Amino acid sequence: MKYLPISISLVSFLLVCAYIIYTEDRLKSNFEPTMKLPLEGDIPIGLTEYRNAVSLEIPDSMDFAGELVPLNIPDVKERLDRELHINTYWHSSTIYLLKRGNQWLPRIEKILQKNGIPDDFKYLTAIEGGFKNDVSPKNAVGFWQIVKDAGKENGLEISKDVDERYDPIKSTEAACKYLNKAYKKFGNWTNVAASYNRGMSGLERALDNQEVDSYYDLMLNEETSRYVFRLLAIKEIFENPEKYGFDISKEHLYEEEKIKHVEVTSDIKDLVQFAKDQGINYKLLKRHNPWLRDDDLKVRKNRVYQIAIPVI
Numbered sequence: 001m002k003y004l005p006i007s008i009s010l011v012s013f014l015l016v017c018a019y020i021i022y023t024e025d026r027l028k029s030n031f032e033p034t035m036k037l038p039l040e041g042d043i044p045i046g047l048t049e050y051r052n053a054v055s056l057e058i059p060d061s062m063d064f065a066g067e068l069v070p071l072n073i074p075d076v077k078e079r080l081d082r083e084l085h086i087n088t089y090w091h092s093s094t095i096y097l098l099k100r101g102n103q104w105l106p107r108i109e110k111i112l113q114k115n116g117i118p119d120d121f122k123y124l125t126a127i128e129g130g131f132k133n134d135v136s137p138k139n140a141v142g143f144w145q146i147v148k149d150a151g152k153e154n155g156l157e158i159s160k161d162v163d164e165r166y167d168p169i170k171s172t173e174a175a176c177k178y179l180n181k182a183y184k185k186f187g188n189w190t191n192v193a194a195s196y197n198r199g200m201s202g203l204e205r206a207l208d209n210q211e212v213d214s215y216y217d218l219m220l221n222e223e224t225s226r227y228v229f230r231l232l233a234i235k236e237i238f239e240n241p242e243k244y245g246f247d248i249s250k251e252h253l254y255e256e257e258k259i260k261h262v263e264v265t266s267d268i269k270d271l272v273q274f275a276k277d278q279g280i281n282y283k284l285l286k287r288h289n290p291w292l293r294d295d296d297l298k299v300r301k302n303r304v305y306q307i308a309i310p311v312i
Contacts, residue, residue: 056084056244062232065118065189069216069232076216083226083233088244093130094237098246100131101238102253104143108172115176118189124175124196125168126234127227133166133290141165144175154178161294162305170291190215190228197227258311259288265304268297278309285309 058081062069071077087094108122125131129143140147142165148158154174156164164170182192182200194215195203206218215228237244268274271292275285286292288308299305 053089056081056088058084059236062236064193064228064232064235065120067188067190073216079226079229080232083229084236084244087230087233087237095246095248097126097130097234098238098241098248099252099254101126103256104131104168106256107169111169111172111176115173115180117176117179120189120231120235121175121179121193123231123235123238124193125172126238127230128196131168133168142171143168144171146171146174150174150178161297162291163293164291166290166293188214193228193231194218194220194224198224257288259308260311261306262309263304264297264307265299267299271295271297280310280312 058071058077061071062080069076069080071080104125105122108125109119112119112121125143128145131143133142134145135141136145138147141151141163144165146154146156146165148165151158151165151171151174154177156170156174158165164174178196179192182195183189185200185204186192186195191203191207191214198206198220203215203224206220207213210218212218218225237246241248262278271285272282272295275282278285285307288310292307297305
């Protein structure tokens with residue numbers, strides 16, 4: 001009987017080994033695919049479930065505002081290639097842009113058309129503010145990323161309690177004023193787009209110093225060198241989303257929200273109470289009127305404000 005503990009230990013060891021082998025087999029079977037993965041050539045371009053990142057085919061030709069992109073120039077093609085790949089595979093950001101764009105681009109298009117600005121400039125709001133009222137490290141604000149001096153120069157009110165750079169509609173009107181002035185200077189819409197990043201005087205100096213007349217022939221800083229190509233890439237993806245793997249259901253897109261406007265000609269001492277009087281809350285008031293920057297509103301003489309109220 002003195003050998004019994006050893007026998008029990010041996011049996012226990014064998015049982016443990018058997019359990020480990022059984023568990024490994026179960027885990028292996030659980031993680032085996034239930035279907036054979038299709039070959040790469042069998043996968044439609046719009047489906048990415050089983051697809052690795054693949055190199056994209058660059059369009060044979062492109063234009064911006066009716067001006068051809070010289071894709072026959074090697075570095076021009078490479079720069080477009082880079083931005084097209086970045087924005088195609090930056091899935092979460094580009095999906096969000098497509099959703100927000102459905103909400104805002106129709107309104108922006110109308111303002112551009114009214115001011116004689118080519119429709120392609122609507123994509124500036126995608127690469128500038130991403131259809132959001134963000135503030136940059138250089139204190140550029142809103143959909144069009146307008147700095148304070150430029151905003152005032154182009155007709156926006158900017159004060160303690162009102163900053164119309166946060167108003168997507170009024171800031172679009174201000175951007176149109178800039179774009180028309182830039183076109184009078186350059187006579188070329190591609191250069192106008194580049195100047196929105198570099199500034200009119202900065203782009204003009206670069207053109208003069210390098211003795212060329214086209215953005216595509218300039219040696220520029222990294223940001224401006226990429227700027228127009230980012231614009232072109234977003235245009236291409238927005239106009240051909242499924243080609244680049246973005247299959248967004250219509251019901252997932254953000255829709256324009258119904259609003260009415262209340263005309264205000266006198267001070268509002270308490271915007272919280274004003275919101276309640278309109279049948280909404282303060283959050284909704286600020287959501288639809290982000291240009292209201294304080295908790296009250298002082299109305300200057302002869303000034304009229306149109307405050308947007310959501311129709312619930």
